[in-house]
Amino acid sequence: MTESFTATDPTTGTVVRAVPVLDEAALEGVLAAAEDAYETWRRWPIADRAAVLRDVARAMRDDVERLAMLMTEEVGKPITEARGEVNKAAWAAEHYADHAEEYLAPDEIASDATRSYVQHLPLGPVLGVLPWNAPFWLAFRFCAPALMAGNTCVMKHDRNVPGCAEAIAEVIARVAAEHGAPTAILQNAPMGHELVQTALRDGRIRAVSLTGSERAGAAVASTAAREIKPAVLELGGSDPAIVLADADLEKAAAAITTMRIINAGQSCIAAKRVIVEETVYEEFLAMYAERLSSLKMGDPRSEETQVGPIARADLRENLHRQVTESVTQGAKLLFGGEIPDGEGYFYPVTLLSDVEPGMTACAEETFGPVAVVMPAANADAALAMANDTPYGLGASVWTSSPERGEQIAREIVAGQVAINGIVKTDPRLPSGGVKRSGFGRELGLDGIREFVNRQQIWVGPAVT
Known part of the structure; x- marks a missing residue:
């Protein structure tokens, strides 16, 4: 029986589509096509490449409702967020x-x-392994x-989003054909x-980019290292x-x-430890609790x-384990923390207060609508707690003094720090992590120069 990537609607738990996976012969065809396309595409003037990307962005915006609904169906992303994501992807192409x-x-x-x-x-064909x-x-x-x-791209998307993956490839191929x-x-x-x-071991793949788990990152990075190929990894965060x-x-x-x-909190750069x-702990906690408790959970359409909902049943089970273990360890459950009855993989917005270092919700990455609040004696203690993690993806600092925030940012071990603002990814700014992130x-x-040959040119004669 042919293996498939299957998408399950997390709102209902029903299968919405299945796509057969490649076998070795089909992969050979993909790699050969990527190499052939590269030999043409790399010689295209940059202005002509740009025209293709701009029309890809336009095509996505013109089809935003259909594309957004694919995300809502396959991962439960609220439709308003899904539309925003399609437009942000188009922005990246335009940028x-x-x-x-x-x-x-x-x-x-x-x-x-x-x-x-x-x-x-x-460099040539680049493999992208995506979540x-x-x-x-x-x-x-x-x-x-x-x-x-x-470069050309071979996209290995997550097995849970086959419809999204097909749609991305289709719009790029269609627009590329229109441009010749x-x-x-x-x-x-x-x-x-x-x-x-x-694919990674094949000489036609020149580099790899992976966004995903530590386990997947370690496997891909070790193979890339053995094959002497550049890699970019964006892994978990806390x-x-x-x-x-x-x-x-x-x-x-x-x-x-x-x-x-x-x-639904399923983001690597979400604020996972507050x-x-x-001196302001109780006051802030009350404000935070009021906002979290007012959020409406329901049908993402x-x-x-x-x-x-949470994207998969196993992810919801793991999230609930993290909450229950943390409560057992002494965290206070202010609300949420129970798996609701009914279909789908919903998990309520949950607030844990008085969380201490070493508790599960602090020591592990929580991927869901679980908020963790921790008291710190002073700014130095807060900084030490912030860095007490194997991860180093993003962080934020909230203070009336931007200068003080910048001083603290230099002490935070993370790839990006927002001062009095939301940690987010932006096509104009580099994004990535350190440590196990x-x-x-x-x-x-920085992003476009990761997968290029920075070729040194020396033109004589020598100047004496």
């Missing part, structure tokens, strides 16, 4: 269409040459810079773990939000609620829904 020429411009470097510089040339939680945004975060640099570009500049390659390793005594508590509570609850100075950067200038 790199507008700025790739600037980002890839040669760096002139003085030496003993008449002229010396570094130019940025494509389910933001299927359009994460795909374009990977492919938009890679394509604009002249190779239709295989990005291909959807549904495949199991063994074939991912086969992002702290440090609320200092001088912060605007109302604004902090509102923004941290948004950070915690986007996509660390509050003791409804315009009013703010919190949809991964390595390399996506987005911005």
Whole structure:
């Protein structure tokens, strides 16, 4: 029987689609097509590549309702958030269409040459291994810079979002054909773990980008290292939000609620540990609880829904384990924390207070609508707690003094820090982690230069 990637609607628990996975012969076809497309695409003028990406963005915006509903069906993302994600993916395509020429411009470097510089040339087909939680945004975060640099893309999307993966590949192929570009500049390659390793070992794949779990990242990174291929990894996070005594508590509570609850809390850069100075702890906790408790959970197809279901049954079970273990360990359950009756994989917005380092909800990454609040004696203690994690993806600092926030940011071990703002990904700014959150950067200038050959050129004669 042919293996399939199956999408289950987490609102109802029913299967909505199944897509057969590739076998070795089909993978060979994908890799051959990616290599052939690369030999043409890399020679296309950057302005012509940009025209393709701009029309991809336009096509996605014109079809936003259908594309958004695919995410709502396959991962339970509220329809309002799903529309926003399609538009953000289109923004990424447009951003790199507008700025790739600037980002890839040669760096002139003085030496003993008449002229010396570094130019940025494509590498070849790049493998993207992607997760389910933001299927359009994460795909374009990977492919938009890679394509604009002249690479081609082989996209191995998560097994739970086959409809999203097919739609992404279809719109890019259709628009590419309209421009006379190779239709295989990005291909959807549904495949199991063994074939991912086969693809990575193949000489036609020149690099890999993975967003996902530590386990998946370790497996991909080890193979990439053995094959001497560049890799970018964005893995898990346990992002702290440090609320200092001088912060605007109302604004902090509102923004941290948004950070915690986007996509039902199923985000690597969600605010997972809220660390509050003791002198304002109770005041902040009351504001935060009021906002969290007012959020509406329900059918993600409804315009009013703010919190949809958890994407899979096993993810909900693990989240509930983290909550119950933390309560057993001494955390206070203020509300939520019970699996509701009925169909689907819903989990209520849950607030745990008085959480201490070492408790499960603090030591592990929580992927769901579970908010954790921790008291800290002072700013130094808050900083120490923020860094007491194997992860280092994002963080935020809330204070009335931006200068103080910047000083604290330099002491936080994380790839990005927001001061008095939401931790988010933005095509203009580099994003990535340190420690067990991964390595390399996506987005911005750094992102497009991850998968290029930074070729040094020395032009004689030598200058004496």
